[in-house]
Amino acid sequence: MSAPTIVLIHGAFADAGSFTPVTRRLLDAGHTVRVPGLPNRSLLGDAEYIRSVVENIDGPVLLVGHSYGGAVITIAGAADNVVGLVYLAGYALDEGENLNQLQGRFPDSPLAKALVFTPFPIDGAEPGTDVSVNVDEFPDIFARGLDPAVTQVFAVSQRPLAAIAFEQPAPVAAWKTKPAWGIVPAADRTINPDVERFGYERAKFRAVTEIDGAPHLVMHSNPDDVVKVITTALDEVG
Template sequence: MLNKRTFLKTALSAVAASVTMLLIAHDAMAQDAAAVTPPAIHNVVLVHGAYADGSCWAEVIERLQKAGMHVTAVQNPLSSLADDVDATRRILALQDGPTILVGHSWAGTVISEAGNDPKVAGLVYVAARAPDAGEDYGALAAKFPTPPASAGLVKAGGFAQLGEAAFLRDFAGDIDPVKARVMYAAQGRISDTLFSSRTTQAAWRNKPSWYAISTNDRTTSPELEHFLAQRMKAKTIELASSHLSMLSHPDDIAKLILEAAAQAR
């Protein structure tokens, strides 16, 4: 009789343990599913800036895709503001619903102009320009310290690019030099007149905005970035980063974009 009781007790303990393990496994699966369940807004459009191309978003794209987001990177011609805005609007037209529009550097100007598109639910600026409508951005920037990268421009044939030394030191200062040289070889050359363009609207006045400041930036003045983020009343993070925070701090940039997707309406 004792052996039978012992057997039943052991069997019941084993069943209880199995049920516990199943519950734990179910909770773990639920947590994993939650980790990859995208926010209500699942579209993200990424716009690159000067001296770059869409591949500069590669690290962020990978993280957003793992989170379940639908991500598209624009390839800007960098020939004029109108051309870059048109390229961005063509990609926005392909989205199937509300979209987070993200701009790095010069692309902050582009998303400020294109961001009033009805599909855009929120704007994320990454070490980016953010001019007001009709503003002389060059005059505004002149009120802040001149970043070292400005001295590294090489002009020819109506276009400009960063020289190798300036690109590696001032543009991509905290990026692995091997990767930075690849980016240097693929950099987008800008028209001489690109930076003199003026926007006709400032979407950040109408759309919720987020801003990632690069405190070690040598391409755009960090003080100017602080001013722009405060002026637009953006939800702001600060990163001890070069101008290319989406490559040196991709986890932080992806997290900021996901926050925008979760909070924008």
């Protein structure tokens, strides 16, 4: 069997560039990597799109999802050629569960009070609602401790997520049939770390790595730790 292609899925309020430190390290190590951008229009639509990307890859795939990307890979990971899942500060939804329900089990993170809601047009339908993060608060919530010159760029270039994504239940939970690994950045201020811990424990992940002091953008604060978890998963499924 050929070595799996690593497909990195970014989260809400971000884009594929959020994986840059990890992408660079994986490429330098000789791995085949793809980092598609999410439409961020709906959970089901985003998952369907990523599944189409995965199914057009020749050979096995290891799916890696950050934050909201974890919810996406939970659904898209049901594709036959997906051999494993890695969650980075990610939502491990259960079948029939939505993001609001999973988050609602635990106290809100600081993100909740920093959200901004903006209407956006939908052709032939009522306007939708985009959810983004207050630009001034973004660096502290997503990337406390990282270079402000970098996090300010992330703040002004964030990609909003349509509010409907929070309400759509997952029709399938791929972790029930695929091996999974997880990372919890213990200083996460975007997602309550207990949300991540609960999802990972419920799903009985093969291994969970806690990184003390790491913010939500753990790919930037601890890229080597993230790469280690990804390559460990590769070794086990390859």
